[in-house]
Each structure stands twice: as C-alpha cells, then as structure tokens.
Amino acid sequence: MGEPTTTAPTTIAVTDPRGAESGREPLSPLTPVTHVPISALATGESPRSNGTDIERCRELAETEGELPAIVVHRETMRVVDGAHRLRAAELRGDELIAVRFFDGPARDAYVLSVEANTRHGTPLSRAERTAAATRIIGSHPQWSDRAIAQVAGLSAHTVAALRQRSRERTAQSNSRIGRDGRVRPVSSAESRRLAGKLMRSDPKASLRQIADRVGLSPATVLDVRRRLDRGDDPVPTGRRTRAAGPAKPPVREERDARDSLDALLHNLAKDPALRFTDAGRLLLRRLHRQAVSTEEQASLLDDVPAHCAVPVAVFVRRCAERWLEVAEELERRRCQPA
Known part of the structure; x- marks a missing residue:
C-alpha cells in the first residue's frame, strides 16, 4: 500500500512552455501520474485566503470514478494544486490518490499553485490575485510584468504598479531582497531575538520553519540556536548597536x-x-x-560558467539545507536522555 504505482500520464497543462520567451524561466515539468498514500501528503500554501470549500469537497466526493490527479511538491510533499480533490478523497475513504509531482523549488511551486488556481476552479478574488502577484514580484524579480500578470490573472499595468510600490517600500525600509528572492532585514538583530522566542515557545519547530517565519536564513537560525544552547544572547555583540552600512571584508573571521x-x-x-x-x-x-577553504571557494566561483550559475546555486543551497537538517538532528539527539 505504501509503494507508489505509476500509470499513464494525464493531460494537466499548468506550466508555460514558452518559458523565457514569455518573460520568465520555464518551470520544471510535472512527472507522469503515480498513486501515493493520502496519509503521506500535506496541504500546501494556497493563494486562496478562505481555504477549501467543504461543500465543493462533498460534491467531488460524490462523483464516481477516480478524481483527476493532483499536483504535489515532491520535496515537501505539500499539495500545489488539488486541495479540494484531496479532501474529497479523504471523505470517500480513499487510501491512495493520483499525483503528479513537481520537482522545482518551493517558490516555483507557489507560482504553479497560483497559475493553476487562475485557470480552473472557483475564480480567485482580485485581492487574492493582487496578493499573489505581490509575492511573485518578490520571489521572481527578474520576471517581466506581463509574465507575472499572466500567472496571477491581472493586467501588466497593474503588476507594474505593484512592482513600483514594492520598490518604494523596500527603499524606505531597512531590508533587502536577496538573490533567492526573499526579503531579509539589513540588521537582523530583531529577527534573531524573535527566532529565539519562537525556539523557546516551540522547541520542536525546525530551523526551516523558524527561518520562514522570521525572514532569516536557516544558517542564521542555527547560529541563534547554538547561542541559546550556550546561554548567550541570540544577537552577536557587534550587531546589537551597529548601524546599517557597508561591511568590511571578514578576512580574519x-x-x-x-x-x-x-x-x-x-x-x-x-x-x-x-x-x-x-x-x-x-x-x-x-x-x-x-x-572548503576560502581559496577553494574563490576557485569554485571562478570555474562556474555564467549560464550555469543559477542551477549550481540551487544545488549548493539544497546541499547546505540538508547538512543543516543533519546538524539539527544531531543536536536534538544530544539533548535526548540516554
């Protein structure tokens, strides 16, 4: 029962095959249909502010035959498209459900969810589409206004206005948009303190969960946890009163x-x-x-061709996240009684 079974693929068009020609990079293609246990899945982030409609779920549960395949982000096993179908399958008492996996990064999974919800099902409200477009502007700043508009179901003019407001807010705030599309504060002192409070109130929360909530990287959250374990302040001494400004190269560090x-x-x-x-x-x-030494790091950076920079960065980041998970598990084992 726990082993997925593969069947012939169904036709679910949720990605734009034109890719870069339409002002955006193409998303990873979906896999052929496979059947997985419902118990292995979790609900994902949805552009719908009201969640699932229970009446629609009941209507779907009453239909005969297999429900159309849902889309699932493989790395997190969270539903990207098909929350109503998943709930309907649960109401019917099904143990397995047809799934097509998406293997791209989580930020692309959200784009896929927005794209799917604007193409079928109950239409998204204007407020939901606007919120989705604003988030995509932050996670995919290199995408054109027209590309984001097509995903969110808005006009390119509206997206351009949202982008301008986003730039104005960023310029006025004490934050920056990283290369991964996430907004992080220039001074992380308050975010570090908030991360420390979350760790105390919810010791079982993972590094990644806390990082997403406070806007820090998992590596920084791990540093906060280590400081708390030692009884230190979560904010390094040099960052408690330091004003934002150009940092000196940390050669000695x-x-x-x-x-x-x-x-x-x-x-x-x-x-x-x-x-x-x-x-x-x-x-x-x-x-x-x-x-990896500093010299080896510099050599590695020089050896990466420009057109391979993004996939190499994704690979390195995912490896780092896995090592952070290993470190987190080892530290938890240390805290467990023998």
Missing part, C-alpha cells in the same frame, strides 16, 4: 572559521571510534570534502 574547522577535523580524526572503523573513516573523508 574567515581565517578563524577555517582554523576552527581544521581543529575540529584534527580532533575527530584522533577519536578511536572514527579512526579505527570503516564507517568512521568514511565519515571523516566526507567531512574533509565539505571543509
């Missing part, structure tokens, strides 16, 4: 970080449990490969 990594690896290599076992030596080799 990079050198200290590298020295710290070398010292950690040296101490681990002396541990008999690692040094004299096959599994331990394999672990040490893996850790050595991850300890």
Whole structure:
C-alpha cells in the first residue's frame, strides 16, 4: 500500500512552455501520474485566503470514478494544486490518490499553485490575485510584468504598479531582497531575538520553519540556536548597536572559521571510534570534502560558467539545507536522555 504505482500520464497543462520567451524561466515539468498514500501528503500554501470549500469537497466526493490527479511538491510533499480533490478523497475513504509531482523549488511551486488556481476552479478574488502577484514580484524579480500578470490573472499595468510600490517600500525600509528572492532585514538583530522566542515557545519547530517565519536564513537560525544552547544572547555583540552600512571584508573571521574547522577535523580524526572503523573513516573523508577553504571557494566561483550559475546555486543551497537538517538532528539527539 505504501509503494507508489505509476500509470499513464494525464493531460494537466499548468506550466508555460514558452518559458523565457514569455518573460520568465520555464518551470520544471510535472512527472507522469503515480498513486501515493493520502496519509503521506500535506496541504500546501494556497493563494486562496478562505481555504477549501467543504461543500465543493462533498460534491467531488460524490462523483464516481477516480478524481483527476493532483499536483504535489515532491520535496515537501505539500499539495500545489488539488486541495479540494484531496479532501474529497479523504471523505470517500480513499487510501491512495493520483499525483503528479513537481520537482522545482518551493517558490516555483507557489507560482504553479497560483497559475493553476487562475485557470480552473472557483475564480480567485482580485485581492487574492493582487496578493499573489505581490509575492511573485518578490520571489521572481527578474520576471517581466506581463509574465507575472499572466500567472496571477491581472493586467501588466497593474503588476507594474505593484512592482513600483514594492520598490518604494523596500527603499524606505531597512531590508533587502536577496538573490533567492526573499526579503531579509539589513540588521537582523530583531529577527534573531524573535527566532529565539519562537525556539523557546516551540522547541520542536525546525530551523526551516523558524527561518520562514522570521525572514532569516536557516544558517542564521542555527547560529541563534547554538547561542541559546550556550546561554548567550541570540544577537552577536557587534550587531546589537551597529548601524546599517557597508561591511568590511571578514578576512580574519574567515581565517578563524577555517582554523576552527581544521581543529575540529584534527580532533575527530584522533577519536578511536572514527579512526579505527570503516564507517568512521568514511565519515571523516566526507567531512574533509565539505571543509572548503576560502581559496577553494574563490576557485569554485571562478570555474562556474555564467549560464550555469543559477542551477549550481540551487544545488549548493539544497546541499547546505540538508547538512543543516543533519546538524539539527544531531543536536536534538544530544539533548535526548540516554
């Protein structure tokens, strides 16, 4: 029952095949239809402010035969398109549901959800379409006004006005839009303190969940957690009163970080449990490969062709997120009673 079964694909047109020609990058294609347990799925972010309509779910539950395949973001197993169909399948008592997976990043999954909801089902309200367009402007700033308008069901003129207002707010605020499309504060002091409060109130929350809520990177949230574990202030001393401004190159900090990594690896290599076992030596080799020096980092950046910058960045970011999850799990195990 737990193993997915694959069937012939159905036709669900939710991406724009024109891609860059329409002022946007093409989204990842959907996979063929497969059947997965309903219990493995979770509801995702929807542009609909009112959630699912229970009456519509009941109507769908009364239909005979298999419901059309829903779209699911594979990395998070969250529903991108088909929340009503998922609920209807639950009401019918189904254990499996037809799914097409989307393998792109989470920000593209949201675009896919907006695109699907503007093409079928109950129409989105103007307020919902406006909110969706505003979010896409922030996550995909390189997309043209016309491309975002087509996704959100608005006019290009309306999207241009939303983009201008967004720029004005950004210029007036103490924040910036990162290369990943997320808005983060120039001074992270308040966000770090908020992250600390969330950790105390909800110890089981993951790094990624807290990062999304406070607008910090998972790496910064991990640093906050480590500071709290040591009994330190979540905000580094130098950031508590420092005004926003151009930062000096952290040459000494990079050198200290590298020295710290070398010292950690040296101490681990002396541990008999690692040094004299096959599994331990394999672990040490893996850790050595991850300890990239500043010089190696600069060389790697120089070796990446311009047209490969984005996919390489996505790859590196996903690897970093997985290592953060490993670190989080190891720290949790340390806190558990033996």
